[in-house]
Ligand code: NAP
């Protein structure tokens with residue numbers, strides 16, 4: 421086995437703390453990566469707190485991973501020792517179902533193997549990127565062209581692909597009015613992609629103090645959703661809303677902002693079910709949709725797109741000792757716009 425050290429939650433009520441554990445040996449098609457940076461996703465906090473479902477503990481979160489390849493199995497062709505590689509939210513899938521065959525491993529009908537809080541193909545728990553190393557099948561690694569700013573590339577592995585994928589799927593671009601709901605880790609990437617794809621982008625935010633930063637990200641308009649007059653002014657105006665909100669919110673109000681045939685795409689995952697009146701969809705033949713991360717092929721496409729277009733995440737690099745305080749700031753919406761753990765501080 422390979423010795424690993426990281427930060428783990430031992431139970432849903434304990435804070436993250438140092439923990440030593442073991443990972444599997446590097447198999448024929450495996451790659452071992454020395455992790456340099458790992459982004460902090462709101463999903464990490466949801467999962468260590470059992471917000472969604474009972475988790476597997478001890479839990480080492482982290483699914484926005486970049487680092488250097490230190491070993492490869494004899495059958496590996498995609499990467500070699502010394503290469504920079506990334507790992508996102510999945511480490512394997514059944515590979516044979518209709519969705520896997522189409523490159524939609526995130527919708528694997530058997531259930532993909534997640535990077536943490538999941539079981540691997542061998543039936544043992546997976547541990548994520550808040551740790552010094554990881555062993556992953558080569559097919560679930562990503563290659564990184566942009567080697568200049570690795571800390572800012574890390575969040576692309578989840579926040580990037582989770583917003584890129586739905587915008588591509590629904591063909592959001594020129595001639596569309598896109599509203600990005602919630603300006604956090606996912607939201608700020610949605611603004612960057614929406615602008616890059618040619619859409620007219622409005623940020624819908626509960627935080628008035630984020631307006632200047634939103635415009636600096638490229639957003640054309642900014643609406644403070646706690647101000648009824650500002651909300652009334654944009655009623656019935658958006659083709660798409662990309663909803664990145666992590667907590668309960670008033671879906672009826674947001675759905676009323678869509679044009680006829682508009683689509684509200686959910687990517688944020690509050691712990692409680694949404695309450696939605698049928699009338700809010702019937703009026704204006706609106707659609708309510710959802711989207712989960714993205715497949716490996718599309719994640720690589722997104723990384724290459726970002727490298728070619730100079731897109732990275734806006735980050736604040738943090739030390740491991742500050743992780744709990746950083747979670748508290750994230751819950752308050754006080755992050756511009758992604759915390760990234762520096763593994764040198766472990
Ligand atoms: P984040 O950085 O905390 O951003 C969430 C943003 O939502 C906040 O910055 C805030 O923006 C807004 N917000 C928070 N509470 C709100 C409330 N009560 N009402 C309205 N807006 C509120 O989180 P993240 O890492 O971007 O993740 C966002 C959500 O997406 C999480 O639930 C996460 O688990 C989920 N997620 C889903 C997928 C997927 O595959 N679908 C992948 C990754 C993450 P303002 O200050 O601008 O209001």
Ligand code: ZN
Nearest residue numbers: 461463578579
């Ligand atoms: Zn995530």
